[in-house]
Amino acid sequence: MKGFLKKIHPHQHTLSKEISFSGIGLHSGLPISMVIKPAKPDTGIRFFRTDLQQEIPALMDRVVDTTLATTIGVNNASVSTTEHLLAALTGLGIDNALVELNGPEVPIMDGSAAPFVHIIKRIERKRQDVCRKLLKITKEISFQAGDTLIRLLPYDGYKVTCEIDFDHQLIRKQKYTVDVNSKRFIKEISAARTFGFMDQIEKLRANGLALGGSLANAVVVDQTKVLNAEGLRFSDEFVRHKVLDLIGDLALLGCQIIGHVVASKSGHGHHVGLMKEIVAHPECWEFVTLEKNEKEGVLAKVVSSTREAGNLILPFLVPSNSGVTVPSLRGS
Numbered sequence: 001m002k003g004f005l006k007k008i009h010p011h012q013h014t015l016s017k018e019i020s021f022s023g024i025g026l027h028s029g030l031p032i033s034m035v036i037k038p039a040k041p042d043t044g045i046r047f048f049r050t051d052l053q054q055e056i057p058a059l060m061d062r063v064v065d066t067t068l069a070t071t072i073g074v075n076n077a078s079v080s081t082t083e084h085l086l087a088a089l090t091g092l093g094i095d096n097a098l099v100e101l102n103g104p105e106v107p108i109m110d111g112s113a114a115p116f117v118h119i120i121k122r123i124e125r126k127r128q129d130v131c132r133k134l135l136k137i138t139k140e141i142s143f144q145a146g147d148t149l150i151r152l153l154p155y156d157g158y159k160v161t162c163e164i165d166f167d168h169q170l171i172r173k174q175k176y177t178v179d180v181n182s183k184r185f186i187k188e189i190s191a192a193r194t195f196g197f198m199d200q201i202e203k204l205r206a207n208g209l210a211l212g213g214s215l216a217n218a219v220v221v222d223q224t225k226v227l228n229a230e231g232l233r234f235s236d237e238f239v240r241h242k243v244l245d246l247i248g249d250l251a252l253l254g255c256q257i258i259g260h261v262v263a264s265k266s267g268h269g270h271h272v273g274l275m276k277e278i279v280a281h282p283e284c285w286e287f288v289t290l291e292k293n294e295k296e297g298v299l300a301k302v303v304s305s306t307r308e309a310g311n312l313i314l315p316f317l318v319p320s321n322s323g324v325t326v327p328s329l330r331g332s
């Protein structure tokens with residue numbers, strides 16, 4: 001085994017104990033309590049609405065809405081704004097966790113992933129006795145819509161590049177690339193806050209959205225300046241937040257990508273579009289399972305990129321107990 005596979009920790013991880021958060025929902029403005037609990041290997045990240053007694057796996061086939069934030073749902077129970085928490089869990093190498101919420105949104109905290117990272121980092125993550133599974137990109141997969149383009153390229157690591165281009169004097173063109181590992185995620189990406197434009201926010205409020213939004217949980221810009229008294233955390237905080245959103249949305253694949261994602265002018269809906277392209281093109285990736293061997297250490301077992309591999313990833317995307325019918329991946 002060589003390169004990236006040699007560097008990553010072969011075991012799955014969960015939290016060593018539960019952690020509680022409280023905050024408000026960005027769109028509902030409602031107070032939300034959230035408890036993140038340890039979970040068994042191979043169960044992935046799952047949300048649980050305690051008020052509705054409904055579990056919602058954090059998987060791409062459960063996405064029900066992507067306007068403004070990513071919302072996943074099952075049976076009329078939904079959880080919105082999953083992306084910043086899922087990015088934090090990915091960045092910290094947490095594979096399995098149960099996230100209990102008493103309302104419809106993950107608390108917005110300060111609009112970034114930093115509060116989640118700071119609290120989760122304080123407790124030890126727990127190594128589990130099952131190895132990780134990864135999705136290794138072997139041929140380019142792309143998603144295009146209008147002037148949005150997302151390319152997923154073979155790469156020995158997990159790298160994310162985002163480009164944005166806003167017709168606004170404070171933003172314009174920005175580009176950021178990062179190899180996603182805990183150290184770089186925490187330092188360069190986790191603290192970048194969500195952002196909005198004053199005129200759009202007024203419209204959202206008029207439509208009953210962004211009710212919890214304030215300068216405490218978003219960067220707000222008017223035509224010429226940042227309205228937050230403390231200013232920006234990074235001069236390119238806007239594009240860094242796009243990287244954060246992309247990492248959080250791609251966590252909905254249920255296993256880590258080995259590849260380079262290059263996204264230009266993308267949003268949540270496009271990220272889901274890319275994941276659908278991944279599922280539709282099993283000839284462009286391999287499913288890699290890591291195995292521990294007494295003599296040789298950790299072995300990477302590649303399930304070749306065939307129909308078999310396509311079928312193998314399905315248990316991740318659609319757990320067998322879900323009752324959801326999966327369309328054929330590649331026709332018959």
Ligand SMILES: [Zn+2]
Nearest residue numbers: 083194241245
């Ligand atoms: Zn965001």
